Amino acid sequence: MLKVRDVPSSLWATAVFRWAGARSAIVTVDGRRPVLVTAGSITCGRLFLRCKTIPIEVGAGKNGSLVLGERVFINTGATVVANHSIVVGDDCLIGDLVAIFDSDHHPMEPSRPTRIAPVRLGANVWVGRSATILPGVTIGDHAVIAAGSIVTGDVPARTLMAGVPARPIRTLDIPDGWRRW
DSSP states (O other): OOOGGGSOHHHHHHHHHHHTTOTTOEEEEEESOOEEEESSEEEESEEEEEESSSOOEEEEOTTOEEEEOTTEEEOTTOEEEESSEEEEOTTOEEOTTOEEOSBOSSOSSTTSOOOBOOEEEOTTOEEOTTOEEOTTOEEOTTOEEOTTOEEOSOBOTTEEEETTTTEEEEEOOOOTTOOOO
16 A cells, blocks of 8 residues: 555645646656646646755746746745746746745735736746845846845846846856756
């Protein structure tokens, strides 16, 4: 008799992702089981979740759509939950404690509605530890977001961004087809 606690977390995560609609997902989990939000639409390719000390929160809320490309890596404690639309391109690296938001979740004042806008990360994007990406942001291919940055606006391809709010530091010399891992 097979007990749930005996099922490898990768098998469990793949099954849950597929149950949530991510039919092609192959999910590998290193460490704790992630917190999966499965009320919306999830589509993903091969995904690696590293949850050694803090679980990852990933998925889609009601009416939300999360699309994760091939060979996406998400590190410990990251939050990637779509309430509207989040798209993460192929070969992206999401550092520990990163937060990617497509909604402010609550209004800040009565005269302004809650901000909801899609977020898109291009291919081969690296988001460093504790960075925050806010609603409406598009990050171009091969960009790097430095640790601790807060991204409030679009990021051009092949650009290193850092700071609060994040600003361009320099252009990166990255050829097409190159992957960080």
